[in-house]
Every structure is written in C-alpha cells, then in structure tokens.
Amino acid sequence: MADKNIIAVLGATGAQGGGLVRAIMEDSEGGFTARALTRNPDSEKARELAALGAEVVAVDVDDPESLKKAFDGAYGAFCVTFFWEHFSPEKELQQAGWMAEAARAKGLKHVIWSTLEDTRSWVPLSDDRMPTLQGKYKVPHFDAKGEANVLFTEAGVPTTFLNTSFYWDNLIHFGMGPRADESGNLGFALPMGDKKLPGIAAEDIGRCAYGIFQSGDEYIGQTVGIAGEHLTGAEMADALGEALGEPVAYIPVPFDVYRGLDFPGADDLGNMFQFKHDFEDYFCGARSLATSRSLNPRLKTFDAWLAENVDRIPRQ
Ligand SMILES: NC(=O)c1ccc[n+]([C@@H]2O[C@H](COP(=O)([O-])OP(=O)(O)OC[C@H]3O[C@@H](n4cnc5c(N)ncnc54)[C@H](OP(=O)(O)O)[C@@H]3O)[C@@H](O)[C@H]2O)c1
DSSP states (O other): OTTSEEEEETTTTSHHHHHHHHHHHHOTTSSEEEEEEESOTTSHHHHHHHHTTOEEEEOOTTOHHHHHHHHTTOSEEEEOOOHHHHOOHHHHHHHHHHHHHHHHHTTOSEEEEEEOOOGGGTSOTTOTTSOOBTTTBSSHHHHHHHHHHHHHHHTTOOEEEEEOOEETTHHHHSSOSOEEOTTSOEEEEESOTTSEEEEEOHHHHHHHHHHHHHTTTTTTTOEEEOOSEEEEHHHHHHHHHHHHTSOEEEEEOOHHHHHTSSSTTHHHHHHHHHHHHHTHHHHHHTSOHHHHHHHOTTOOOHHHHHHHHGGGSOOO
C-alpha cells in the first residue's frame, strides 16, 4: 500500500465519493488507494469503507485546516460539495475555495472537482423565462458549483472538472419514483416535456472519476461530462413500466407547477429541469455516453440500473 498513490475522497460515505472509494479499492492492481474522508469515522458506512481497505480519516469541509490535514501526502483528491444539506450556494462556493486552497497547499497532482454548469451563462438573471432565486441565481445548486471552477484554476491546482448528471437513484431516495393516482394507475412525473434528460447510476459517477484518475494527465484542465443514457420522460416511464410489470404513464409537469410544489428546493429543481429542457442540445452534448463508457466500461443503462434497483423504488 505504501507505494500506491492516495486519492483523498470527500463525500466518501455518500453517493459520488462512495462509488469512487469502492472503484479504487476493487482494483487492487490499479496503483491507487483511497483515503475516505468523513465527519464520522465510526459510522457504519465509514466502517464498511475501512473493511474494503480504505484509510478512513476525519474531515469537516467547514474546517479548512482539517481539509489540509486530510489532503496531506495524497496524490489526488475528489472534491464534492453537499448542497442539499444546507441549500446555500454561498456555502458551496466557500467550501470549494477551501478545497482548492488545501489542494494547492498540499501540492496535489490531480483534483477532480464534481461540478455543474453555471446556468447564468445561458440564462442571465435578466431572462425572465424562470425566476431568479436567492437573489442572484437561476439554478442555485448548479450555479455556485460552476462559479467555483475558477477557484481551482486560479489556485493553480491541476483539475478535471466533472459535470455530473441526474442520478436515477433519485427515484429511490428523492421521492421521484412513479406514483399511483386514485384509480391505482402509475404515473411518472418529470418536468422535461419531450426533451432528453441525461441520467446516470450514482455509483457510476465514482467509477468514471476513477477512470479519469487512471488516465493520468489526459483530462487535467479539461471538463468531462458524464451520463449513462439520455432519455425522455416518456422513455423513462416506458422502462419503468417494463421493470415494474405494469404500465407507467409519463406526466410532463409544467415548470411553474413543479416550482410551486411543496418541498424544499422545488423552485431550484424546477429551474434546473427547465434549463436542461431549454438547452437540451448543449446539455446532452456535454455529457458524452461514449466518453463515459470509455472511462467506465461497466457504465449502466437505465434498464440495467432498473433491473438491479426496481425493488428499492418506493411504491407511492
Ligand atoms: N441527486 C442528483 O441527481 C445529483 C446530480 C448531480 C449532482 N448532485 C450533487 O451531488 C452533491 C452531493 O453529493 P452526493 O450525492 O454524493 O452526496 P450524499 O450522497 O448526500 O453524501 C454526502 C456525504 O458528504 C458528507 N458530508 C456532508 N457534509 C459534510 C461536511 N461538512 N464535511 C465533510 N463531509 C460532509 C457526508 O458524510 P459523513 O456524514 O460521513 O460526514 C455524506 O455521506 C450535491 O451538491 C448535489 O448538488 C446531485
């Protein structure tokens, strides 16, 4: 293990980082080992990662000194922020800045920054097709991540900017699965009209990130977009119906209706779906399936993801 390059992985007990830790530790000949970063090294999830052979180290991304310690001696780092814990783009921006500074201070050779587009480059605040949120954002959980890209560049950190996609796992964990109407008929609601939504099995994000680390310098300074498939809501509903063994109707929810739903962040997500809808060509084009598969030959299609996960999608 001493001669292996250490990848320090933020969010290691979560979806993106967890996939990366598992990908690294599964590949015993790959030349890398994972340092799993967590606030709580004693948690069950952290212990599971330790059982795979990962080094587990405490970190709090709100504590810049703990980030520096966590990156010490590492070859690279996977950096991700956790919007849905606090709903604050400013906090994401600040944390990303601390990550970039820690990476610079520790001389990391390769950082992957899990980012998303700053949608304001496509939809300026003056564009009233969608409301401005939190005073200066269109899609808060996208915009600050994109705004933070430059922090890594300015710090001189060798960085790959990883544009991720909608996790199909949101159907399990985010309440986005099919719902039954009063007659018991299943419907799958998505505000995407007839446009394609790039989606991915969350586990595949870490596997693609691992492929980027394995590629050495090839992707440093580049933006890499990943997805498992680009599917319309109707195609997703059909696939869900096949997997569930009963018909699922696609319900193309209007953006304004979605924005008005009664859950935290509905307005942010409504704007996000409208951005993906209105800029379908760009958004899908920026997430090459071929590149994703070359980085991660095990990349799952939606059907393959459903085959493994359909029983975990809550019946509502
Ligand atoms: N859902 C989607 O479709 C989607 C798509 C693209 C991008 N994203 C983005 O993905 C990001 C979240 O990544 P994820 O889904 O991998 O996260 P996740 O599964 O929710 O896990 C996040 C992990 O981060 C750790 N964490 C939280 N706060 C921390 C802190 N202050 N210091 C250190 N660690 C902390 C937690 O670990 P411990 O409790 O062990 O510390 C937690 O297990 C969000 O910013 C979201 O915008 C989501």
